[in-house]
């Protein structure tokens with residue numbers, strides 16, 4: 001798998017066929033798609049992208065690509081693949097699949113615990129609109145999102161060691177995204193059973209929607225047996241969508 005499949009400034013078109021289904025989207029649409037799309041459309045696209053790319057993105061994150069193993073590279077801390085995996089975790093099925101990965105969550109916690117993290121991350125060269133603040137915020141957000149899926153996570157013995165750092169970062173980065181997510185994450189680590197987080201989780205789960213464009217059914221959805229990512233309200237819509245979904249279901253990386 002070649003490193004250049006994940007250029008900086010990835011666009012929706014550069015990561016999958018999912019965009020073909022939405023011809024009205026501009027080809028240069030950058031991620032995240034949060035502001036450009038309605039929630040239902042976004043979740044549907046994420047399920048499509050995840051069904052094709054999630055296993056490949058995880059495999060890439062653990063590949064021998066040199067910049068992924070070099071702490072002087074911003075890709076070591078927060079790679080493009082990691083950013084996409086993080087983005088895909090807004091899809092509940094993708095979040096569960098990522099939580100079940102044996103290494104990604106504990107490895108992210110270990111990186112956050114690195115005593116040199118701030119100096120090393122700030123010193124990295126970044127391209128495009130990337131920034132130290134966004135990268136560190138994304139790493140914290142990732143840990144926070146996956147902690148909502150605690151029952152699927154691998155054992156992460158050092159998780160509580162994050163608390164003093166989160167407290168320090170909340171003070172240091174007051175007013176920034178980092179401080180807000182550090183504060184929330186500290187609450188999650190201290191009291192994993194919390195009514196507020198249960199509300200967030202059920203709101204995320206309510207975002208699941210039938211993968212057939214135009215159908216807004218959200219109940220009694222079954223996942224595609226092959227990818228376990230795209231869901232449908234029944235056989236009729238799964239059959240209608242198969243002409244599209246078969247092009248991406250479990251296909252992994254493709255050269256365009």
Ligand SMILES: [Zn+2]
Pocket residue numbers: 051224225226227228229230245249250
């Ligand atoms: Zn599928």
Ligand SMILES: [Zn+2]
Pocket residue numbers: 210211212215216217232233234237
């Ligand atoms: Zn449907």
